[in-house]
Amino acid sequence: MRRYILALDQGTSSSRAVLFDGACGVVGMAQNAFPQLFPQPGWVEHDPRAIWDSQLSAAREVLAAHGVRAAQLAAIGIANQRETTILWDRATGEPLMNAIVWQDRRTAGDCTRLREAGLQDMVHDKTGLVLDAYFSATKLKWMLDHIPGARQRARRGELAFGTIDSWLVFKLSGAHVTDAGNASRTMLFNIGTLQWDPQLLALFDIPAGVLPDVVASSGVAAHTLPGVFGSAVPIAGIAGDQQAATFGQACHTPGMAKNTIGTGSFMLMNTGTRPAASRHRLLSTIGWTGAGGVTHLMEGSVFMAGATLQWLRDGLGMVDDIAEVERLAATVGDTGGVCLVPAFAGLGAPHWDAYARGAIVGLHRGTTKAHIARAALDGIACQTAEVLRAIEADAGVALCELRVDGGGAASDLLLQLMADALGVPVVRPVNTETTALGAAQLAGLGVGMWDSVSDLAGLWRASRSFEPALCHGERAARMEMWEKAVQRAAGWSYD
DSSP: OOOEEEEEEEOSSEEEEEEEOTTSOEEEEEEEEOOOBOSSTTOOEEOHHHHHHHHHHHHHHHHHHTTOOGGGEEEEEEEEOSSOBEEEETTTOOBSSOEEOTTOOTTHHHHHHHHHTTOHHHHHHHHSOOSOTTSHHHHHHHHHHHSTTHHHHHHTTOEEEEOHHHHHHHHHHSOOEEEHHHHTTTTOEETTTTEEOHHHHHHHTOOGGGSOEEEOSEEEEEEOOHHHHSSOOEEEEEEEHHHHHHHHTTOOSTTOEEEEESSSEEEEEEEESSOOOOSSSOEEEEEEEETTEEEEEEEEEESOSHHHHHHHHHTSOOOSSTHHHHHHHTTSSSOTTOEEEOOBTBBOTTTOBTTOOOEEEOOOTTOOHHHHHHHHHHHHHHHHHHHHHHHHHHHTSOOSOEEEESGGGGOHHHHHHHHHHHSSOEEEESOOOHHHHHHHHHHHHHTTSSSSTHHHHTTOOEEEEEOOOSOHHHHHHHHHHHHHHHHHHTTOOOO
8 A cells, every 4th residue: 555755855965855654744754965066166066976876865765764665655756956957868867067056157147148138028028037047048058058069969859958856757767857847947938838938948049859848746747667666656746946845835825935944045925826027036936737727936036045054164164063053143142243145156036146245244353253153144034034025015915924944944043033034923834844745745646645735734833933023123224234235245256
């Protein structure tokens, strides 16, 4: 009897496999890190083989640890780091080079030239996105331009492009597919027609034959090859990590929003069955598709959240463990006037400044590493507040709460700073594995374990709500100081 769902949660710094029972309870989890590669300043790469090896071993580990056979799996769901771009040989399954990661800025100049050519509005109208190196189109173009013979081979149908979901499904099953949510992050997909867009393919000189087929986010897309887990298992849920987390947070109805605090920080609000236009440089993206039709989301993307704390540990050597950042920050009552703008990979929403760089301002002789640690947490919170302002302005509604998840949601101090900056309660759920949970729920719906989305809403439960502790004047003064710091970080590098 098939009783379990296996969720593969492939992230920017690690690959996890989470085993769920039929009531969405976590049975077990395995996690494997893989190397981050920085070949040049502003470049970020991953070895696709390392991604696959780490993900497959995590899946096998959690199944073995709990004595679960493939025959007991009702389905597999996949959630993935988005926009990261891989190009591989269809016949051999071998990647042609390292994956170009979503944080990579090597194509920022290409995007600037396209904006200067007046193409921003056309791209935005079709994709809901801004012209930025964050998305996959210019990464794929770079690969085809720089790998000898790649574009010619792509035109002959010998090569396959995919984001991480496509790579994992290909390695698991041999199928070359993606879901509409991941496709909508490539800057090649028309979110109105739900098709790869010929005009965009021509703009970036992308041969259509390199693209994956687009399938539903919830529904059987492929079956694993018998040799992977011992017998075939349906792959029935596919979603980008942020779409999956939104689904797992039960943001099923328009106006509900969540923020995932991981490597970056991503706030998404459900806007219903049609794309919502943004006047404040937010993104309109597809959430998920399936039997219930298409759900659209509005998104504000912040590139550096947990990665900022990793930098305090690895770059500055200020702490030995990321958990020490909160303990250190809690030893002081405020930042002492210090602002840390974590624009290490430029600034995302609502600025979209590829040339911004990280800055620490307001230093004085009394500044300690505790103030810098608190300023790092405060910077994550202030970025979230900027995005919330933009979302509320575009949606014309004031959010009554923000649901949070991801590794950063474990930090009580960060969530309190976030509530203070936002001015609304920040709510942490009982189950913070919402990315994996969303993938599992989409997969379960895809094989009929549940009849509809409404069956899942009651499974979400709050663990703790962090209430705002600042008055309006204090909150405004804090954000004014933050905005001054951002101005100093803006446009710093033009390499």
